[in-house]
Amino acid sequence: MSSPGSGKTTTLLRTLEALKDELRIGVMEADIDSDVDAKTIADAGVKSIQLHTGGMCHLDASMTEQGLKEIGTKDLDLVVLENVGNLVCPAEFDTGAVKNAMILSVPEGHDKPLKYPLIFTVCDAPIINKIDVLPYFDFDMEKVVEYAHMRNPKLKIFPLSAKTGEGVDAWCDWLREQVRDWNE
Numbered sequence: 350m351s352s353p354g355s356g357k358t359t360t361l362l363r364t365l366e367a368l369k370d371e372l373r374i375g376v377m378e379a380d381i382d383s384d385v386d387a388k389t390i391a392d393a394g395v396k397s398i399q400l401h402t403g404g405m406c407h408l409d410a411s412m413t414e415q416g417l418k419e420i421g422t423k424d425l426d427l428v429v430l431e432n433v434g435n436l437v438c439p440a441e442f443d444t445g446a447v448k449n450a451m452i453l454s455v456p457e458g459h460d461k462p463l464k465y466p467l468i469f470t471v472c473d474a475p476i477i478n479k480i481d482v483l484p485y486f487d488f489d490m491e492k493v494v495e496y497a498h499m500r501n502p503k504l505k506i507f508p509l510s511a512k513t514g515e516g517v518d519a520w521c522d523w524l525r526e527q528v529r530d531w532n533e
């Protein structure tokens with residue numbers, strides 16, 4: 350989950366690059382319209398489908414269920430669902446996901462956990478993306494961590510750049526751990 354353009358698809362591409370040789374991964378891309386993101390993922394050689402919400406700003410569990418039937422989970426270790434770009438509605442609906450990650454990108458500002466509390470409360474792992482542009486923004490990394498932990502002290506926070514790859518290893522380690530724990 351994240352705002353439009355904070356880097357869900359780009360982070361996913363980096364993640365797939367790191368994990369696709371060890372895990373069988375499928376991607377379900379949700380958007381109001383178009384199949385741009387599903388094509389981007391398919392071009393990277395990963396199984397993907399596009400879900401359309403028909404104008405709605407979020408996915409719900411029944412749409413996820415339909416998506417899982419379409420993609421077929423028999424030969425997959427991990428299915429990733431990219432929700433519609435929005436910091437509000439996706440947090441209000443349970444997609445049925447085992448774990449939820451969200452992305453806040455540096456240009457959006459460090460105050461977002463104060464202004465959009467629910468998404469930071471319901472997610473397990475916030476990613477702070479676009480750290481390569483930190484020199485150009487008044488983004489306070491200590492404050493964002495403090496504000497996010499006010500919402501949920503258990504959050505594992507991953508600052509990274511999907512563009513340069515910095516910080517992606519720690520995020521992928523966490524994801525690997527989640528898949529291992531789930532399969533045990």
Ligand SMILES: Nc1nc2c(ncn2[C@@H]2O[C@H](COP(=O)(O)OP(=O)(O)OP(=O)(O)O)[C@@H](O)[C@H]2O)c(=O)[nH]1
Binds near residue numbers: 386480513
């Ligand atoms: N500088 C920089 N740009 C990035 C980074 N990650 C993504 N971008 C750029 O941000 C823009 C949006 O990235 P996407 O990955 O399409 O974002 P998204 O969240 O999937 O967008 P929607 O699916 O439309 O909500 C693109 O121009 C990316 O190249 C990053 O770490 N650093």
Ligand SMILES: [Mg+2]
Binds near residue numbers: 357386431
């Ligand atoms: Mg996207």
